[in-house]
Amino acid sequence: MTDSNSTIISAESAEAIEVTDQPSTWSRLIKNPGVVIGGLLLALIVSLVPAAPLITSLDPTDISPRNRNKAPGYETVHKDDEGNKYKVVAHMGTDKLGRDVFARVIYGARVSLVVGISVAAIAVSLGLFIGLIAGYFRWVDTIVMRIMDGLMAIPAILLAIALVSLSGATLLTVIMAIVIPEIPRVVRVVRSIVLSIREEPYVEAAISVGTPTAKILWRHVLPNTLAPLIVQGTFICGSAILLEAILSFLGVGVPPEIPTWGNIMAQGRDLFQIFPHSIFYPGIFLTLTVLAINMLGDGLRDTIDPRMSKEI
Numbered sequence: 001m002t003d004s005n006s007t008i009i010s011a012e013s014a015e016a017i018e019v020t021d022q023p024s025t026w027s028r029l030i031k032n033p034g035v036v037i038g039g040l041l042l043a044l045i046v047s048l049v050p051a052a053p054l055i056t057s058l059d060p061t062d063i064s065p066r067n068r069n070k071a072p073g074y075e076t077v078h079k080d081d082e083g084n085k086y087k088v089v090a091h092m093g094t095d096k097l098g099r100d101v102f103a104r105v106i107y108g109a110r111v112s113l114v115v116g117i118s119v120a121a122i123a124v125s126l127g128l129f130i131g132l133i134a135g136y137f138r139w140v141d142t143i144v145m146r147i148m149d150g151l152m153a154i155p156a157i158l159l160a161i162a163l164v165s166l167s168g169a170t171l172l173t174v175i176m177a178i179v180i181p182e183i184p185r186v187v188r189v190v191r192s193i194v195l196s197i198r199e200e201p202y203v204e205a206a207i208s209v210g211t212p213t214a215k216i217l218w219r220h221v222l223p224n225t226l227a228p229l230i231v232q233g234t235f236i237c238g239s240a241i242l243l244e245a246i247l248s249f250l251g252v253g254v255p256p257e258i259p260t261w262g263n264i265m266a267q268g269r270d271l272f273q274i275f276p277h278s279i280f281y282p283g284i285f286l287t288l289t290v291l292a293i294n295m296l297g298d299g300l301r302d303t304i305d306p307r308m309s310k311e312i
Helices: 002-021 025-030 033-046 048-055 101-136 138-152 156-167 171-197 201-208 213-249 261-268 277-304
Strands: 074-079 085-090
Touching (some): 025 033, 025 277, 033 277, 101 261, 101 277, 138 171, 156 171, 156 213, 201 213, 261 277
Antiparallel strands (some): 074 085
8 A cells, every 4th residue: 555655656756847847938948049149139239229329429311521431440520519520430431421331320220120020010910810810710711812822922022112112112111011021921820820720629619619709719729829920020020121121222112311221231332342331331230130030030939839849
């Protein structure tokens, strides 16, 4: 009797120890090098947005013809509001209009990050709603997915250029022009999850007892889509930042008077072979930002998604 009880207690203790030893999601996140490196690098770049006025006192739109195309490290001459001249080190040089490249790159991070975050939030929200409806209601699925397939058949850059050309180049229209090509990708992810969840026994049981559809979607279906959507949102954010830079570089993005990384590179391409710093520095910031977001997305996918998770 005693031996059997001891065996039962030992088995229960071993099971408790095994459950306790399983690493939590947070511990697996901080052990993932992609999440740590990408998160820290992205946090550093995002911190430039509110700290821009503290990092540099120069106006990114201030034109100084006498300081045109100066090399990095050159001391530029500026005037304050009272007309007094003072020298400022142009850490990244100046462009063809004498504007400080460092100030333009720092302030350009604001627009680029706003575009990326806004596009990700809007595309995920709309794609989630459409995907839930298309995946749960079979009669809607065929119509919605044919529309999504039609949008995905058009290259994202061409569709964005067409939409901006029709509606005019403003920050809002650029965001919406990038959102529309991204929605079908979110819809397909959500729809595939809903189709599989809808066949689960607990969902069928909820339907059989007359549970309202809205409650089933909210309690049983929606929670299963959150982890994949978080991962998808990070990739959309990086893609949106890159697409906005491409549109601005082609001259159909944000108005040129607004400093963005794409606009800075577009305005420096004419003299790129002679003064490469006008394109090199914004290009480095653009590359690091997209790289950090993609590393973070890969790490989140490996950690959060049960199908991709692995012991780290």
